[in-house]
Amino acid sequence: MVISLKNCEDAYKDLDFDKEDFIYYTSPFVSQIGLAEELSLYKNYPQKLSIAFIIKQILKYYVRLLLFVVSYLVETTAYSISKIRNFNWDVKNNKTIFIDCYVLSSSVMSEKPLLEGYFPGLADVLEKLGYRFIILPRFVWKKNPFESFSIFRRIKKDKNNFLSIYQLLNIFDLLNSFFVCLYYPFIIWKMLSKLPKNITTKFLKIYFFKTLDGSNFLATLRYHFGLRLAQKIEGRFKVIQWFENQPYDKSINFAFNRNQEKSYVIGTQAFIWPSELLNYKISSFYGSKCLPSKILVNGPFYSAKPEFKYAPSLRYKKLFEIGILNQSESPGKILCIFSYFPTANTLITSFLKTVFKESDNLLFKFHPTTDVTKLTSEIPFSMNIAGNSIYEIFSQVSFVIGASSGALVEAIACGVPVIVISENGIIEYSYLPDFCKGVLWEDAYDFDSFESAKIKLINVIREESEQRLNMIQRVRNEMFTEPSEERILEAFELN
Numbered sequence: 001m002v003i004s005l006k007n008c009e010d011a012y013k014d015l016d017f018d019k020e021d022f023i024y025y026t027s028p029f030v031s032q033i034g035l036a037e038e039l040s041l042y043k044n045y046p047q048k049l050s051i052a053f054i055i056k057q058i059l060k061y062y063v064r065l066l067l068f069v070v071s072y073l074v075e076t077t078a079y080s081i082s083k084i085r086n087f088n089w090d091v092k093n094n095k096t097i098f099i100d101c102y103v104l105s106s107s108v109m110s111e112k113p114l115l116e117g118y119f120p121g122l123a124d125v126l127e128k129l130g131y132r133f134i135i136l137p138r139f140v141w142k143k144n145p146f147e148s149f150s151i152f153r154r155i156k157k158d159k160n161n162f163l164s165i166y167q168l169l170n171i172f173d174l175l176n177s178f179f180v181c182l183y184y185p186f187i188i189w190k191m192l193s194k195l196p197k198n199i200t201t202k203f204l205k206i207y208f209f210k211t212l213d214g215s216n217f218l219a220t221l222r223y224h225f226g227l228r229l230a231q232k233i234e235g236r237f238k239v240i241q242w243f244e245n246q247p248y249d250k251s252i253n254f255a256f257n258r259n260q261e262k263s264y265v266i267g268t269q270a271f272i273w274p275s276e277l278l279n280y281k282i283s284s285f286y287g288s289k290c291l292p293s294k295i296l297v298n299g300p301f302y303s304a305k306p307e308f309k310y311a312p313s314l315r316y317k318k319l320f321e322i323g324i325l326n327q328s329e330s331p332g333k334i335l336c337i338f339s340y341f342p343t344a345n346t347l348i349t350s351f352l353k354t355v356f357k358e359s360d361n362l363l364f365k366f367h368p369t370t371d372v373t374k375l376t377s378e379i380p381f382s383m384n385i386a387g388n389s390i391y392e393i394f395s396q397v398s399f400v401i402g403a404s405s406g407a408l409v410e411a412i413a414c415g416v417p418v419i420v421i422s423e424n425g426i427i428e429y430s431y432l433p434d435f436c437k438g439v440l441w442e443d444a445y446d447f448d449s450f451e452s453a454k455i456k457l458i459n460v461i462r463e464e465s466e467q468r469l470n471m472i473q474r475v476r477n478e479m480f481t482e483p484s485e486e487r488i489l490e491a492f493e494l495n
Helices: 005-013 022-026 035-040 051-082 105-109 122-128 145-156 171-192 199-210 216-232 247-259 314-322 342-355 372-378 390-394 407-413 447-463 466-479 485-491
Strands: 096-104 132-140 237-242 263-269 294-297 333-337 362-365 397-402 418-421 441-444
Touching (some): 005 199, 171 199, 237 247, 342 372, 342 447, 362 390, 397 407, 441 447
Parallel strands (some): 263 294
């Protein structure tokens, strides 16, 4: 039997778990986080699921769990010391909206508007309509809880209202979360032991132990946070949520859905994602108890169910402003876009060293979470790093190369041809649609395939074919939704 992503998806359908127990919704394993990437690494897994391997992974898990608890205590102390103003519980339900999204430490310290990374422009619309919005932040630190002191001092100066886990949770919530996480590995193992014995089950068992990183503790805290929030608010309340179908989303939604008459959650997937990231797929496997009341997707391409509505593509507003670029006027530079995924960046650096001998013709753009210093040290030539907006860069280049990045879709939507870096023709995360391969994009894995792909795409541009323009328009229409004010009002049900 050959193991595949499809085999794994089928095996997940056979998992028998109590959909009334929140512990499963806090699990990275149940959410299939990073499953495709782990499958690609399966050849490096131990051939046998040994007792020594299991004990080692569980011990590492408990150490990480303790570190998460210590980090939480440090952050809670930092929050108290910073003396952030008390939350005003005067919630006028018809004119108050909670916004549940990540808050990056880099955004806070650079004093950028805190919603700009996920819901750019939404704050202006809400203020214009007289809404009070309250951010439910999912703080993302750079593995250093002590930087939270600086973060909270900065937040104290911000005009926005915040309501975080540090304000609502008490010692009993902390202890409950900790003890639930103590027996979590044994709950999941018991569930896995019921699967038939085959190579797919073996992989899933090893994958489960690889996902034991302690992050389920944070999801468990989010569950208790959701319960406390629902208890505190009188009447019905609305939440606009950045929805990735991860444990952080599922756990708080499960808490909200315990009292569905009170909460109305609009889960927003206003972003580009590949089919290999299984957690983004809305599957009946989970049931409805962990899902938002309403789900918005970035465009028809991502609409797996007829009841899904289209989100205003707030992050891609510039795409609609610049339109389709005229490639015949573009200079001969190439933009290399690095990925969020470390494995993809390893592939990109290897490709660059193989295909390019110097960087005179290259511009580089990094994902905000990328360790730039580490990557630049791995490239044997100097790097011209582009700091301005990616849409400004698109107008300066004739090609874009990269792997496992949604920015590649933005490029073809603007008419810039893309060459996807693959490993012997295999693409790890396929963000780009198949219907326009060979016209708007091609893949390459060495010098010859790169040159061949480049010539092929240049010829398509020279032909000025109607097919190419139709495909660009199709990408824009199916994978994005113009973020007009009318669409924002309709999607988020703002009266």
